[in-house]
Amino acid sequence: MRELVVPKITFVQADGSQSELEVSRGHQSVMEFALENGVGGIDADCGGxxxxxxxHCFMTDPDMFGAIEPNEEAMLGLRPDRENNSRLSCQLSLSDVSADTTITLPEFQM
Ligand code: FES
Incomplete structure (x- = not known):
């Protein structure tokens, strides 16, 4: 019998502090999951x-999630701290998390 492995997301704040959370399956975004679990560093002013x-966040495994849509691309283009692995966590489906991964949050959102 195969053991069910629940992936974890480690959220890393700009000051180096971390929270490791087991992914709970649902149809929510990574942003909603983080907020519901009290992860700091995500303001989500527009509600998703x-x-x-x-x-905004930096992905260790950017290929785990779907392609960047034009509206996300436009918003990321306004971020002065954008990197190659930048994404908007409100546009990332939690159901795409298939293995343990790490998401780092920018200093601007501390
Ligand atoms: S919550 Fe506003 S862009 Fe993601």
């Missing part, structure tokens, strides 16, 4: 509409 950029 990809128009504020305050849920």
């Amino acid at each position: 509409s990809a128009v504020c950029g305050t849920c």
